[in-house]
Amino acid sequence: MIQFTGIVAVILFNFLTNTVAVFICPQVNGTFVNRDDYRSFYQCINGINMLKYCPSATQYYSTGNATCQEGPAEWNYVYDLTGIYTVTANVEYRHVYQRDYDVYWTSDTPTVANTFIGRHINETHIVGIQTRLVRLTGCTSVLNARMVATGSKSFCQHTSLAVFGRACDLVAPYSSDLCISQ
Ligand SMILES: *[C@@H]1O[C@H](CO)[C@@H](O)[C@H](O)[C@H]1NC(C)=O
Ligand SMILES: *[C@@H]1O[C@H](CO)[C@@H](O)[C@H](O)[C@H]1NC(C)=O
Ligand SMILES: *[C@@H]1O[C@H](CO)[C@@H](O)[C@H](O)[C@H]1NC(C)=O
DSSP: OOOOOOOOOOOOOOOOOOOOOOOOOSSSSEEEEOTTOTTEEEEEETTEEEEEEOSSTTEEEETTTTEEEESOSSOOOSOOOOEEEEEETTTEEEEEEEETTEEEEEEEOSSEEEEEEEEESSSSEEEEEEEEEETTTOOEEEEEEEEEEEETTEEEEEEEEOTTOOOTTOOTTOEEEEEEEO
């Protein structure tokens, strides 16, 4: 006798569609770099492209030998963002630490503690996850965050609430933009 011990929930994620240009296959067959995110590449078969991600989160696609490999061979991040940035005078400071292609930061105020873990996806863009803890209530939000290095020791950032992330005391539409420099 067959026993149903659980219910399979099918959840459809509605991924954010950024304004990314449509990729046209330069040759009918082959793999080609995705400049918007070097962790991925386009595979063209008979002129139809499909975006594919490297098998490991630490790999980038290399055009040189058309494979994914640890550590990019053909590009480098443009700016090292390591440093202490003032978000709000006398209240909020952001400590950014960059180690190769990984970027971390923390930012604490008397009321909120933020932590970010991210990684370069190309020369100037970093994507990652930010957690935001409201000290008084213990409520924690998980946010998707993108940093864009705009110059030496300066960057802009866009955050939005992750799917199923708790809003806590954030105000709709639960997203924010910020540019800071040292
Ligand atoms: C492209 O690849 C497909 C599938 O492998 C093959 O049938 C086709 O002949 C290839 N086209 C060219 C121009 O190599
Ligand atoms: C990096 O990727 C973003 C999109 O993810 C794109 O807008 C930007 O132009 C890319 N930067 C470079 C230097 O190619
Ligand atoms: C691809 O090239 C890189 C250096 O650019 C090298 O480290 C790696 O081993 C090569 N991979 C293959 C499969 O040839």
